[in-house]
Amino acid sequence: MDDRILIIGAGQAGMQIAISLREEGFAGEVTIVGDEACGPYQRPPLSKAYLAGIADIQSLELRAARFYTDKAIDIVTGETIVDVRFDAPGRGDTGMATAASGRIFEFDRLAITPGSTPRRLPIEGGDLAGVLYLRSLADADALKSRWTAAENLVVIGGGFIGLEVAAAARLAGKTVTVIEVADRLMARAVSPVTSEFYRGAHERRGTRVLLEAELVRLLGDAGEVTGVELVGAGQSGGEIIPADIVLVGIGVIARGELAELLGLETINGAIVVNSYAETSDPRIVAAGDAVLLPHPLGHYGQVRLESVQNAVDQAKVAARTLMGIREVHRAVPWFWSDQGDLKLQIAGLSTGFDQIVERGSQQSEKFSVLYYRDGRLLAIDAINDPIDYMAVRRALHAGAHIPAELAADSSIALKTLIVGGEA
């Protein structure tokens, strides 16, 4: 019997599982079902090149249509799976997924890559027209349709997405305000050193950045957003900031509904997997943004990573697991964020650091921050500094080390300081 593998979720992870299955020689049926109108596409450019009008829809597609035909990968779009069940483990395991349309997908093995959905702003006025999120192509098109006419953009949430959109809006000459509830930008991703640099850099480019700012409500007229009312910003309470667009980027929530239907272990909606991308039901694998996985460099704890790299690397492991190949997921997490002319590249996970080493000069807007714990290299934030970024990524990949006391000398190339590992 040829197995039928169903992949629910047509994003980067879902597509990569399908491709890797074929690369590993899987000869059965592979079906990817997704709820969006189009096939797998790149999300990162939505807040960058696509918004700026440099990339078009065709350039976003991850593979040409012919590729899927050649590989016998069946892509089904526009179908939302609302029910999924797997027979009790044992003889003749088969499962069935049902779409909202009534269409039924039968399978023998299942992969779920549901991704995440933007956290909604739970506040009065949050449902006004012009209050936008950015996750999907549809979201990006909604933003673009208001973009040209908009003069005042308020970004709620000083994370990657919000700051990327803010930078694009400043380049387009708009008045831009970023509102962040925390005391610094990108607090989940980078250290205070990098956060503080970015606050200054965005302000130098004309963006107003408000930290520890508390929202009261969004104001509107005839159903359209017109402004944001704040408390705690500056000396006078109740400041109102005009807005034609309010872009909300306050994080995402894992889409764990299907996992819960299947009785899989989840934590806050995130699907718990082991180092083989197996869920609590070993017949089902999961990958991508919705997954809580063991630290991919073998450090203590579980992490949920929202990145292309994680989606791709985890999907490869998931595909091998489906094929019966046992390979522990090990990968260096890396991220990037292009905010106007500022290129942030991160390799590794800095959580738990107890020492930082700064290289280069913040004044020149080209520098890097290396993170250490107990003298062990954890990660780097590189700002307009790909050379340091690549050196640390390579060191982490090889399980090697760069001594902190030597790294502090910016005149020495980091790659010449790499010691140990397999490099």
Added chain:
Amino acid sequence: MPEVTYFSPDGTQTTLNAREGDSVMETAVKNGVTGIVAECGGACACATCHVYVDEAFTAVVGEAGDLEDDMLDGTAADRLPNSRLSCQIKMNSALNGLTVHIAPKQI
């Protein structure tokens, strides 16, 4: 549509018609050419689309920009004078017939 030919590390050779303005990387990845990883999708953020440009085309392809030049500093395979990141080479009619050899190691 300009043609581009890829020599993959596994020995396969693929010739494709590129859409004008698409990069050498995009053309390869979308059509399943093996050997180019290109995880960042062309943002010059990952250096996993490293190619060696055929000598006959190095002049017309031109040199790497500053950012790309820095990324090439950390490629997994050896950097050679004709090394480029294929996400930064946009196809146009002047590049018709372009041949690239995909670097044997990307990560």
